[in-house]
Amino acid sequence: MNPVGTEAKTEPDPITAAIEALTAAASGTRIIGRGTPNEHREPVDLAEIVCQVITAVAANVGGVEMLLAGRPGSWEADYVRQIVHSTAGHEEADLLRFRLEPVRLVVDFEGTFYDFGLETMWDQEREQAIEREQNDSLTEEQIVEASALVDAINELWDRDKAAYNEAYTATVHQVLTARGLTCGVEVTEASLEVAATWEPLADELDAAARMTSPLPMTGKAPDWTNGTPADALRRAGLTYTARALKTLRRTTDRELD
Structure with missing residues (x-):
């Protein structure tokens, strides 16, 4: 009642x-x-x-x-x-050509970075930086530097995911447009609240985006030539630690100027 x-x-x-x-x-x-x-x-x-x-x-x-x-x-x-x-x-x-509903992709960007080997690389280097930060033998100045490195590595990780999200979304729009389709596409980051419901066209767009979307570290598509894209970044000297140190040096230089 x-x-x-x-x-x-x-x-x-x-x-x-x-x-x-x-x-x-x-x-x-x-x-x-x-x-x-x-x-x-x-x-x-x-x-x-x-x-x-x-x-x-x-x-x-x-x-x-x-x-x-x-x-x-x-x-x-x-x-x-x-x-x-x-x-x-x-x-x-x-x-x-008759489609009116946008194609909906629910993408696990962290999972994609894991497949590329990037999450493992970030996690290993972050742990190494944290271990150094917690080293009792460091001077106070060295502890500050080590803490800054940890923060810089984590900031790069967050920026990389956000940049890749944008690049991935741009790629699926380009692929859809190249096929002459006007229905549009919606890309949502995977979460517990959003369930993924895939269809053939969504699978096709996702595969194309994962293959060709440029990585923020290089501005180029993932390199699977010899191992994972993370291996290619290591060979190019673009690890999270190397990039974070470069960022910190630039910050120091600006402060000195």
């Missing part, structure tokens, strides 16, 4: 909303022969509208087979499949 003066909240019914929307569309008219002596109004071509709607929904969810995953072998599914193929063609690229 509901408290006095309150009403039970019901979730909106998408099926009812779809029926209402199509009913409204069916009641519309279109102008035939606009600007000519034969200009007149006729009922809308609802069959065309329904085909476009079903095809757009198939594109939004990632393909006709994903649309029909609930019962792909039914006679109803066969008719829907024919509608989509007749409207958009059999190629995935043609179907995607």
Whole structure:
């Protein structure tokens, strides 16, 4: 029983909303022969509208087979499949032109950095810096320097993740645009509150972004030539410790100036 003066909240019914929307569309008219002596109004071509709607929904969810995953072998599914193929063609690229919903990618950027070997490199060098900071034999000045190095390494880690997030997002937008798609893309960082729901196009965009998005340390795509990208950075002298020390030296030089 509901408290006095309150009403039970019901979730909106998408099926009812779809029926209402199509009913409204069916009641519309279109102008035939606009600007000519034969200009007149006729009922809308609802069959065309329904085909476009079903095809757009198939594109939004990632393909006709994903649309029909609930019962792909039914006679109803066969008719829907024919509608989509007749409207958009059999190629995935043609179907995607009907997509209106943005592609949604939920990305674990720390996990990506782990795959690149970067998290391990950062963690090892951070631990080494902390061990030095806690060395009892250091002078007070050396302790201050060691503490500054720890902070600089951690700041670089945070900046690298933020910069890579931007580069990754820019890459997926570029890939989508290059394919002639205008549906847009939304990139969200993975968290406990955001569940990842992947689809073929999202997988494709993610793979392209991981392969080609420039790393903030080099401004170039990850180098897997001999080992992980972290190994390539070590060879180039771009470890977190080396970069942090360089940053601290620049800061010291500016203070002296």
